[in-house]
Amino acid sequence: xxxxxxxxxxxxxxxxxxxxxxxxxxxxxxxxxxxxxxxxxxxxxxxxxxxxxxxxxxxxxxxxxxxxxxxxxxxxxxxxxxxxxxxxxxxxxxxxxxxxxxxxxxxxxxxxxxxxxxxxxxxxxxxxxxxxxxxxxxxxxxxxxxxxxxxxxxxxxxxxxxxxxxxxxxxxxxxxxxxxxxxxxxxxxxxxxxxxxxxxxxxxxxxxxxxxxxxxxxxxxxxxxxxxxxxxxxxxxxxxxxxxxxxxxxxxxxxxxxxxxxxxxxxxxxxxxxxxxxxxxxx
Amino acid sequence: xxxxxxxxxxxxxxxxxxxxxxxxxxxxxxxxxxxxxxxxxxxxxxxxxxxxxxxxxxxxxxxxxxxxxxxxxxxxxxxxxxxxxxxxxxxxxxxxxxxxxxxxxxxxxxxxxxxxxxxxxxxxxxxxxxxxxxxxxxxxxxxxxxxxxxxxxxxxxxxxxxxxxxxxxxxxxxxxxxxxxxxxxxxxxxxxxxxxxxxxxxxxxxxxxxxxxxxxxxxxxxxxxxxxxxxxxxxxxxxxxxxxxxxxxxxxxxxxxxxxxxxxxxxxxxxxxxxxx
Numbered sequence: 001x002x003x004x005x006x007x008x009x010x011x012x013x014x015x016x017x018x019x020x021x022x023x024x025x026x027x028x029x030x031x032x033x034x035x036x037x038x039x040x041x042x043x044x045x046x047x048x049x050x051x052x053x054x055x056x057x058x059x060x061x062x063x064x065x066x067x068x069x070x071x072x073x074x075x076x077x078x079x080x081x082x083x084x085x086x087x088x089x090x091x092x093x094x095x096x097x098x099x100x101x102x103x104x105x106x107x108x109x110x111x112x113x114x115x116x117x118x119x120x121x122x123x124x125x126x127x128x129x130x131x132x133x134x135x136x137x138x139x140x141x142x143x144x145x146x147x148x149x150x151x152x153x154x155x156x157x158x159x160x161x162x163x164x165x166x167x168x169x170x171x172x173x174x175x176x177x178x179x180x181x182x183x184x185x186x187x188x189x190x191x192x193x194x195x196x197x198x199x200x201x202x203x204x205x206x207x208x209x210x211x212x213x214x215x216x217x218x219x220x221x222x223x224x225x226x227x228x229x230x231x232x233x234x235x236x237x238x239x240x241x242x243x244x245x246x247x248x249x250x251x252x253x254x255x256x257x258x259x260x261x262x263x264x265x266x267x268x269x270x271x272x273x274x275x276x277x278x279x280x281x282x283x
Numbered sequence: 284x285x286x287x288x289x290x291x292x293x294x295x296x297x298x299x300x301x302x303x304x305x306x307x308x309x310x311x312x313x314x315x316x317x318x319x320x321x322x323x324x325x326x327x328x329x330x331x332x333x334x335x336x337x338x339x340x341x342x343x344x345x346x347x348x349x350x351x352x353x354x355x356x357x358x359x360x361x362x363x364x365x366x367x368x369x370x371x372x373x374x375x376x377x378x379x380x381x382x383x384x385x386x387x388x389x390x391x392x393x394x395x396x397x398x399x400x401x402x403x404x405x406x407x408x409x410x411x412x413x414x415x416x417x418x419x420x421x422x423x424x425x426x427x428x429x430x431x432x433x434x435x436x437x438x439x440x441x442x443x444x445x446x447x448x449x450x451x452x453x454x455x456x457x458x459x460x461x462x463x464x465x466x467x468x469x470x471x472x473x474x475x476x477x478x479x480x481x482x483x484x485x486x487x488x489x490x491x492x493x494x495x496x497x498x499x500x501x502x503x504x505x506x507x508x509x510x511x512x513x514x515x516x517x518x519x520x521x522x523x524x525x526x527x528x529x530x531x532x533x534x535x536x537x538x539x540x541x542x543x544x545x546x547x548x549x550x551x552x553x554x555x556x557x558x559x560x
Contacts, residue, residue: 010386010387011388011389013382014382014386014388015382015388017379017381018378018382018383018388020374020375020378020379021375021378021379021398021438022379022394022397023375024371024431024434024435024438026397027435028413028431028432028435029400029401029409029435030397030400032409032410032413033400033409033412035416036408036411036412039412097302097306100306101306101309104306104309104310104313107314107317107540107543108313109539109543109546110538110539110546111535111536111540112492112495112513113496113498114498114513114516114535115513115516115535115536115539118320118516118528119316119317119319119320119532120316121520122316122319122323122525122529123315123316123319123320127330128319129318130315133311133315160312160316217399221406221407223499224498224499224513228520228521241407245407245411251408254407254408254411258408269396269399272399273396
């Protein structure tokens with residue numbers, strides 16, 4: 001609170017410091033987005049209409065649901081993987097396993113989505129390394145090898161790429177917890193899973209939520225992964241948007257589809273504001 | 284402590300085996316896909332149903348790196364765009380992050396939501412509409428146009444991490460320096476900024492990688508003159524040339540993995556704990 005002597009003046013200074021960032025976001029993001037909203041609601045002659053949304057629902061209801069299911073499932077799996085890894089890093093008793101795990105989990109951390117798409121495109125294919133290893137180890141018959149390049153491929157690529165990010169956030173938050181509570185519970189004989197669920201997780205809930213919501217909205221807007229892994233219907237809405245524009249130059253329906261995924265993303269943002277920002281402002 | 288050391292002192296072989304198996308499976312999940320990429324990058328001939336490439340070789344590497352090939356030019360373009368994006372993003376994110384962390388602000392929740400927006404919206408329509416506007420004012424196909432698009436996206440993480448970095452600086456240190464007579468600017472320059480520097484460097488790294496990662500915006504705004512490495516990789520992959528795509532992907536992996544190996548030196552746990560607060 002050093003610079004906030006005189007509340008009104010402090011507010012103006014704060015807004016002045018924020019202004020350049022706000023200008024960039026408003027001019028290069030909010031304005032084009034507003035353009036998009038206008039295009040989605042207008043006929044060619046300029047009158048207002050909902051027909052683009054009707055068409056979007058007629059053609060792409062399956063894909064909208066498909067997108068929601070894929071992204072929710074990925075978010076859930078990312079959360080579970082991140083909790084498991086970060087939990088073991090915090091509570092694990094074997095120092096060597098902890099250090100190997102810490103070294104292992106973050107390799108995909110900064111790998112671009114485009115590259116993750118390319119990597120999985122070859123790895124999960126019928127002739128990919130995954131099937132060769134499964135066949136080689138006798139787990140499946142050569143004839144039952146199948147390509148995972150459908151919804152499963154998208155989910156695998158998302159979790160592979162995004163779980164390390166949430167794990168990094170979560171492990172950081174767990175490492176900064178007071179260790180006395182954990183030690184006390186452990187000394188009283190609590191099992192590690194209990195300690196993780198009852199003592200550690202409630203304290204890092206906010207960080208977990210931030211990581212998951214950021215992942216949710218990021219995955220919702222990824223074009224390259226579904227385009228490279230599963231471009232055929234049913235697929236994700238981003239692919240449909242690119243298709244409407246590239247094939248038909250149909251900006252109206254494309255923008256309508258984007259507004260619909262904005263509604264999904266707004267759900268995520270609302271969830272976050274309810275659970276994280278509100279809590280801190282009350283405190 | 285006693286119960287813990289007792290259990291650690293008696294490792295059952297079964298438990299050790301289970302741990303090794305789980306770690307091995309996890310290692311395969313992480314490195315299997317990367318190894319597959321590596322094989323493709325050095326494969327000269329590889330088709331179904333062979334488990335491994337029939338011939339290994341470097342001819343595709345010569346094709347990628349030949350002087351008239353565009354991979355090196357794309358690499359240069361990508362790095363130059365990413366550096367400019369970092370400079371622009373941090374120049375506006377540092378004051379914004381400080382304000383969000385330290386000052387009483389009206390509509391703070393709404394402002395945080397606004398900065399979430401570029402991550403929260405499918406970017407495609409935004410890029411398409413920006414491309415139309417940029418075309419009219421002559422920014423399409425220019426490095427500067429692409430940098431503006433990347434910066435508006437990279438700002439999100441920059442502002443959030445910068446804000447977390449400033450929030451993790453002990454406010455009593457700033458008060459002490461102010462009480463000793465330092466002006467707000469001197470206090471910020473000599474106390475707050477150096478203490479927040481590791482977090483700010485981390486946010487620079489994130490913005491740099493976001494820019495390298497960026498694909499859709501460059502496709503629409505960069506056309507036809509700006510080809511970044513991800514665009515080159517995508518075109519090769521969709522054209523069915525897995526060797527060229529894999530080699531280009533490897534080039535993109537080098538900075539990603541390099542930063543991954545050093546990130547925790549900059550992004551300390553105390554900063555991570557403040558993200559989004």
